[in-house]
Amino acid sequence: xxxxxxxxSHTVDAPQSFSTAPAETDAGAPxxxxxxxxxxxxxxxxxxxxxxxxxLFLLALASVPGSLLPQRGTNPxxxxxxxxxxxxxxxxxxxxxxxxxxSAPWFAAIYLLLFISxxxxxxxxxxxxxxxxxxxxxxxxxNLHRLPEHRxxxxxxxxxxxxTLDTAAAWLRRxxxxxxxxxxxxxxxxxxxxxxxxxxxxxxxxVALLCLLGAVAYGSLCGFxxxxxxxxxxxxxxxxxxxxxxxxxxxxxxxxxxxxxxxLTKFTADYQRGGQQNGAAREFSADVKVVREPGSPATAENIxxxxxxxxxxxxxxxxxxxxxxxxxxxxxxxxxxxxDSVVFLPQDGDFTSTGVVKAPDTVPQxxxxxxxxxxxxxxxxxxxxxxxxxxxxxxxxLSAWSGDLGLDxxxxxxxxxxxxxxxxxxxxxALRPGESWALPGGHGTVTLDGYVxxxxxxxxxxxxxxxxxxxAVAAITGLALSLLVRRRRVWVRVSSGPQGVTxxxxxxxxxxxxASVAEEVDALASALGTTSNTRTTAPQGPEENR
Amino acid sequence: xxxxxTLATYSNYLVYGAMAAYSIxxxxxxxxxxxxxxxDLVPASAxxxxxxxxxGSLAVVTKVATTVGGPDDGALPPGRRAGNIGMSTxxxxxxxxxxxxxxxxxxxxxxxxxxxxxxxxxxxxAIALTFCLMSLKRDLRWLGVFVVTPVLxxxxxxxxxxxxEAAQLVPALKSYWLVIHVSAAMICGAAFCIGAMVxxxxxxxxxxxxxxxxGGTYRLDWLAARLPESARLDAMAYRIHAFMFxxxxxxxxxxxxxxxxxxxxxxxxxxxxxxAFITWVAYAAYLHARATVGWKGRxxxxxxxxxxxxxxxxxxxxxxxxxGLHSYAGV
Numbered sequence: 001x002x003x004x005x006x007x008x009s010h011t012v013d014a015p016q017s018f019s020t021a022p023a024e025t026d027a028g029a030p031x032x033x034x035x036x037x038x039x040x041x042x043x044x045x046x047x048x049x050x051x052x053x054x055x056l057f058l059l060a061l062a063s064v065p066g067s068l069l070p071q072r073g074t075n076p077x078x079x080x081x082x083x084x085x086x087x088x089x090x091x092x093x094x095x096x097x098x099x100x101x102x103s104a105p106w107f108a109a110i111y112l113l114l115f116i117s118x119x120x121x122x123x124x125x126x127x128x129x130x131x132x133x134x135x136x137x138x139x140x141x142x143n144l145h146r147l148p149e150h151r152x153x154x155x156x157x158x159x160x161x162x163x164t165l166d167t168a169a170a171w172l173r174r175x176x177x178x179x180x181x182x183x184x185x186x187x188x189x190x191x192x193x194x195x196x197x198x199x200x201x202x203x204x205x206x207v208a209l210l211c212l213l214g215a216v217a218y219g220s221l222c223g224f225x226x227x228x229x230x231x232x233x234x235x236x237x238x239x240x241x242x243x244x245x246x247x248x249x250x251x252x253x254x255x256x257x258x259x260x261x262x263x264l265t266k267f268t269a270d271y272q273r274g275g276q277q278n279g280a281a282r283e284f285s286a287d288v289k290v291v292r293e294p295g296s297p298a299t300a301e302n303i304x305x306x307x308x309x310x311x312x313x314x315x316x317x318x319x320x321x322x323x324x325x326x327x328x329x330x331x332x333x334x335x336x337x338x339x340d341s342v343v344f345l346p347q348d349g350d351f352t353s354t355g356v357v358k359a360p361d362t363v364p365q366x367x368x369x370x371x372x373x374x375x376x377x378x379x380x381x382x383x384x385x386x387x388x389x390x391x392x393x394x395x396x397x398l399s400a401w402s403g404d405l406g407l408d409x410x411x412x413x414x415x416x417x418x419x420x421x422x423x424x425x426x427x428x429x430a431l432r433p434g435e436s437w438a439l440p441g442g443h444g445t446v447t448l449d450g451y452v453x454x455x456x457x458x459x460x461x462x463x464x465x466x467x468x469x470x471x472a473v474a475a476i477t478g479l480a481l482s483l484l485v486r487r488r489r490v491w492v493r494v495s496s497g498p499q500g501v502t503x504x505x506x507x508x509x510x511x512x513x514x515a516s517v518a519e520e521v522d523a524l525a526s527a528l529g530t531t532s533n534t535r536t537t538a539p540q541g542p543e544e545n546r
Numbered sequence: 547x548x549x550x551x552t553l554a555t556y557s558n559y560l561v562y563g564a565m566a567a568y569s570i571x572x573x574x575x576x577x578x579x580x581x582x583x584x585x586d587l588v589p590a591s592a593x594x595x596x597x598x599x600x601x602g603s604l605a606v607v608t609k610v611a612t613t614v615g616g617p618d619d620g621a622l623p624p625g626r627r628a629g630n631i632g633m634s635t636x637x638x639x640x641x642x643x644x645x646x647x648x649x650x651x652x653x654x655x656x657x658x659x660x661x662x663x664x665x666x667x668x669x670x671x672a673i674a675l676t677f678c679l680m681s682l683k684r685d686l687r688w689l690g691v692f693v694v695t696p697v698l699x700x701x702x703x704x705x706x707x708x709x710x711e712a713a714q715l716v717p718a719l720k721s722y723w724l725v726i727h728v729s730a731a732m733i734c735g736a737a738f739c740i741g742a743m744v745x746x747x748x749x750x751x752x753x754x755x756x757x758x759x760x761g762g763t764y765r766l767d768w769l770a771a772r773l774p775e776s777a778r779l780d781a782m783a784y785r786i787h788a789f790m791f792x793x794x795x796x797x798x799x800x801x802x803x804x805x806x807x808x809x810x811x812x813x814x815x816x817x818x819x820x821x822a823f824i825t826w827v828a829y830a831a832y833l834h835a836r837a838t839v840g841w842k843g844r845x846x847x848x849x850x851x852x853x854x855x856x857x858x859x860x861x862x863x864x865x866x867x868x869x870g871l872h873s874y875a876g877v
Binding site: 057 | 710711713714715716717718720721723788789791792795796799802803804806807808809810811812813814815816817820821823824827828830831833834835837838839840841856864868
């Protein structure tokens with residue numbers, strides 16, 4: 001449409017050609033057009049704005065259950081609980097993928113359709129925009145006075161038409177408009193257009209969204225994420241076997257795990273004491289010694305919640321912490337059958353923690369389970385519990401079991417649970433650091449030597465992050481351009497009036513919503529001479545001042 | 547770092563002062579609104595074209611501008627004085643509230659938006675300040691009561707059931723991204739709130755104009771008569787939303803960068819992230835709807851209101867009813 005140079009084809013509804021958006025037609029279902037016609041119809045429907053709008057709604061709607069129901073990706077334990085508590089509804093929900101919304105096929109279907117629709121819309125528009133930017137600004141409509149902004153200008157006496165046109169073109173070029181001048185010896189026009197960044201920004205934004213999707217896909221395909229609990233004084237080496245849980249992307253290979261290792265030398269936690277937020281965490285800090293590559297010297301570093309350790313493109317995040325009481329178990333003969341710091345998992349905000357000790361190397365086998373309480377208290381309602389997260393008055397409350405731990409059955413066992421089906425309870429006891437407990441029936445002794453703290457770390461690598469960031473920045477930039485830049489056109493026409501008087505008209509047009517070219521038209525008009533007629537501006541109230 | 551209790555107490559007093567000022571403003575705006583001479587709702591084409599009728603209430607404003615300062619300006623138009631009182635007490639309340647936010651921040655030596663109480667307080671300030679700044683460029687007395695009322699409600703919530711003593715932050719929040727991400731979200735929230743109010747008023751004006759176009763009347767004509775024409779309200783709402791959508795995108799991206807730095811992933815479909823996404827998609831749908839045949843006007847306005855509902859739910863609902871990574875001590 002911009003190729004047309006014949007001004008007669010331009011009418012006042014020229015703004016319609018401002019956008020490169022395909023015309024919205026509600027053609028309805030095609031009749032008798034064959035397969036190709038149907039495909040074309042399907043493609044046109046899919047890439048229409050209305051379809052995109054509906055897909056956007058669906059996308060928002062489909063995300064809702066993902067926030068209201070527990071999700072396997074973020075909270076698998078609560079999904080298991082949900083299935084246990086409400087098996088009927090849970091089974092139906094599970095079948096529908098409502099516990100894995102964001103990896104469900106129907107969710108993928110929505111966003112893939114949306115992105116296909118987006119690509120189908122954006123790519124042709126990019127071509128169109130490319131042509132528009134390279135072609136000349138559209139020629140002046142025949143009746144300039146019908147445009148929303150129109151001024152009649154009287155140039156200084158003796159100014160030749162050519163001179164006026166040149167002045168206008170120069171003025172516009174200085175203001176960075178794209179300008180096209182035509183002059184046939186008696187009359188001529190200057191056509192100018194500005195604000196192409198609006199459509200450029202719009203296209204950049206949508207293409208950036210496609211790139212963002214690509215970056216997310218690439219990152220989740222080639223990245224990995226693992227978690228590990230490390231006790232003070234213990235070490236972690238970056239191999240798959242050492243992780244407590246490990247989630248690699250589909251295209252991830254173990255050889256891309258960088259070979260680093262670190263030792264947790266000290267974990268520090270600080271809590272608010274007193275006040276409304278008593279016990280709220282204030283400071284977490286993990287001192288580590290890092291060996292970045294095999295053979296290189298260990299360096300002391302510090303990991304905090306918002307300050308991960310970065311090693312060869314892999315980041316190590318501090319995500320949790322807890323206590324590990326150090327326990328020694330001796331059998332009836334006084335032989336040490338167990339001596340270690342055992343990770344107890346916190347159950348509440350005050351770090352009432354539960355854990356298990358298994359001593360298989362004695363006959364009968366011994367098992368302990370119970371609580372570690374950093375600040376111990378007992379009452380009739382809560383039983384043994386902790387009243388403050390810091391280890392002000394630590395104690396363990398243990399029950400001892402004797403019999404068969406069931407480790408030889410071949411079934412995998414959790415290190416945090418004791419299978420007491422083939423065991424008998426020996427008794428329960430509370431121990432403070434340094435105290436020992438002679439197990440009833442001469443089964444041996446249990447000593448609480450003390451405790452260490454543990455910290456849990458997420459080790460993660462997402463090679464798509466940088467691309468995602470670039471795409472996000474491009475998207476924001478494009479968005480800002482497309483919503484804030486005004487696309488507008490102005491025309492200057494110099495023609496001979498009835499009595500041989502030179503008539504100079506300046507007119508402007510904008511289609512960007514509720515924007516105006518009035519100021520620019522005024523400025524251009526006054527650069528060409530004195531504005532003689534009144535402003536014909538659409539009525540605007542005082543609050544529309546810009 | 548300890549908490550300076552004295553400053554925190556003064557901050558609370560200032561909030562109460564601001565609430566008193568806003569209460570007066572609300573009352574004054576309401577009086578002004580009620581007393582305002584409504585514009586003629588009969589469409590210009592049907593009524594004999596008089597210079598005043600087709601410019602509506604704005605013509606009143608224009609006329610006022612010419613009479614004020616004139617030789618006999620003893621008679622202000624109805625509601626004008628109350629509107630002026632509303633505007634100046636809103637400014638006063640906003641200054642007091644700004645000081646309260648500042649003192650709260652100084653008392654804990656950090657950005658004062660670490661929990662829902664502080665966030666609500668600062669958001670209320672952001673809404674009021676946005677309104678005040680917008681009113682510098684145009685006459686917004688008609689909007690006053692619709693902005694000051696939510697501000698007052700938010701402040702009331704912040705000082706009662708959301709109230710939290712001044713305290714230090716949990717480690718997860720100790721990051722400069724707190725300043726960037728949360729302040730961007732608050733500014734968006736403030737503008738979206740005003741945008742939603744204007745959109746709501748647009749729906750009233752639009753409904754009234756539709757009925758009058760076919761010779762009917764509308765239950766809320768008394769309201770519509772005191773508002774600018776629907777086209778102008780629509781334009782104003784659009785401009786607010788279009789201006790804020792890039793910033794909302796930025797707020798989400800800043801949150802993602804922070805999440806990458808704190809949790810090892812930039813996007814994890816945590817409930818807060820999910821609802822930020824839903825809000826974003828809803829506002830994107832609004833912007834698209836305005837460019838789609840058959841979706842302009844009422845339907846687009848309804849989408850904008852749904853989007854604001856999502857924003858509010860993300861703040862209130864997700865914080866209180868859903869557990870996720872964004873649940874922190876002291877709500």
